[in-house]
Amino acid sequence: MYIKKITQILRKLEIITYASVRRTSDWWQNVSLGPPDPILGLTEAYNLNKHPKKMNIGVGGYKDDEGKPYVLPCVREAEAIIAGKKMDKDYAPIQGIAEFNEQSAKLAFGGESYVIRNSLNVTVQAVSGTGALRLGGAFLKNFFPGSKIIYLPSLTWLNHVPVFKHSGLDIKTYKYYDPETRTLDFCGLMEDIGNMPENSVILFHPIAHNPTGVDPTREQWVEISHAVKRKRLLVFFDMAYQGFVTGDLDADAASVRLFIDECHHILLAQTYSKVMGLYGERIGAFTVITGSEEEAGRVLSQLKILIRAMYANPPLHGARIATEILKSEKLTKQWTDELKGMAQRIISIRQKLKQGLEREGSTRNWDHVISQRGMFCFTGLNPEQVKKLTEDFHIYLNTNGRISIAAVGSNNVDYLAHAIHQVTK
Ligand SMILES: Cc1ncc(COP(=O)(O)O)c(C=O)c1O
Known part of the structure; x- marks a missing residue:
């Protein structure tokens, strides 16, 4: 009591600082200064x-x-519709808003896709593209029976490495970009796939590769699909730019749909950051393609457990905006015009x-x-x-x-x- 009183008086006189009083709890003394984010x-x-x-x-x-x-005018319109509905602010379900998940899957695979007709896709709302990748990383770490190595293209989006490392996966790279020709190193890519151990995970950018802007052609994607199948690799597509290249949503999703048509059970990360300009809303989706509706149910149950532990429930507003746009023919048309x-x-x-x-x-x-x-x-x-x-x-x-x-x-x-x-x- 007496010491406390003296301390208070000394602090008032600024003779001792708060930090020196609490010297016994210098827990963070050895935390080194981290570098600023490269981007x-x-x-x-x-x-x-x-x-x-x-x-x-x-x-x-x-x-x-x-x-x-x-800010895209279609987003402003969607927001006006949402404001008019006076919606509640209750928690979203753990896996996100059902209509948003359905619309996101349709956007990626096409409404008539067999995976949607047969309920083979498990699509959950994610905290944007980064969150979708991180959730995917956690799912792989916990449930993928193959190797815990994920192969990333050399080069790739800078954040892929920390996201997957943080998920507990090991990172390796495969040849992708040839700096001499400034084009795709297709031979190197195929050679590296041929050398990968079976049952590994490989990540592709399906469109508008970041950072190089260099994508495989349709014919090259077909060859990649066959090589991947021969090696029994699990493909993780990170689709951040659907519609951004041509303004045509179907054309820009062609590589993902090709792999679906060729019966690959892919993972997919989607984000509305770039394509709807919803950067700060943090809205995206994560999909696992499964072999049966029953398997889909089991996968969903585990994704919900992972989400619950990571952030409990996803945010509402961005999902509501994307849903309003995607479910309305008029707003979707306006969106694609704005994308173009x-x-x-x-x-x-x-x-x-x-x-x-x-x-x-x-x-x-x-x-x-x-x-x-x-x-x-x-x-x-x-x-x-x-x-x-x-x-x-x-x-x-x-x-x-x-x-x-x-x-x-x-x-x-x-x-x-x-x-x-x-x-x-
Ligand atoms: C290839 C790629 N994936 C994922 C993301 C993640 O974006 P966000 O988390 O902002 O949706 C980006 C953003 O630049 C990206 O370029």
Whole structure:
């Protein structure tokens, strides 16, 4: 009592600090300072920069032509409908909103797919694409009877590695991108699949590969499907960009549907972050394709147990928005028109960037700026050139040279072309 009183007086006089009183509980003394996130850390640095021409083209978020965040008009309409319904705020079921899960499965596989007609898919709501991958990782770690290795393409989305490591899986890579030709290393990919142990897990980006923008052709997907089958590999598709490449939802899901038609029992992660611009709503889905309705029931029961332990129940708002859009023919049509608009703006910026580089007098081959697909361009810039872009031109991007074309506008594409030429000539 007496000591407590003295301590209080000393603290008032600022003679001893709170930390020194609590010296006995220095539990976090050995926690080292972690590095900033390789992608989101760029935004922090960008925000501190006051240069008028600064550009943040590291983060994969779609912006309008003036560089402002874009909320799709169909999303605004869906929100107005939801607001009018005065819905409750009760917990969602553990596996999420049933109608959302049904619509998400239809979006990926097509309404007439045999997996849906025969209830072979277990589709649950997930905390966006990242959450779907993490849930998938937990499911594999706990229930996949094969190896606990997941093969990722070399290169891949930077967060794949920590997400699957955190799930307790071992990571290996397979050849995917050839930096010399800036195209798919198809021979290397097929060779690596041939060398994988049977009953391993392999992850594919079904469309708009991040970060390279390089996808297999239809014929190559067919060959990949056959090789995967020969090796009895479990395929995990991470579909973050359905509709973003062509504006055609069916065309962009072709590789996933091919594997379904060829009777692969795949896993699938979906996200509405990019395709509906619902980044901060954290809305996605995770699917396991099973062999029978009875097996689907058992898988669902275990996914619910995993979800309960990870975050209990998913959030409501994003799922309600996506459901309103997907279940209404009118809103779906509007959404796909808006998707096409986004896809076309990206294609036009690609063309302007290439033309700008040529106008600047660059003699390098920039064909890949146009041939790569989706939100990103894998420029081929090396870390030294990236550093110069940031230091001399206030342009922020990841050291791997990936730029988000979707964050470039008509008003600054020429500045970007000029800067890239200056650091590459
Ligand atoms: C290939 C890929 N997968 C998954 C995600 C996860 O996105 P989110 O968690 O924001 O939905 C992204 C986001 O950039 C991505 O590019």
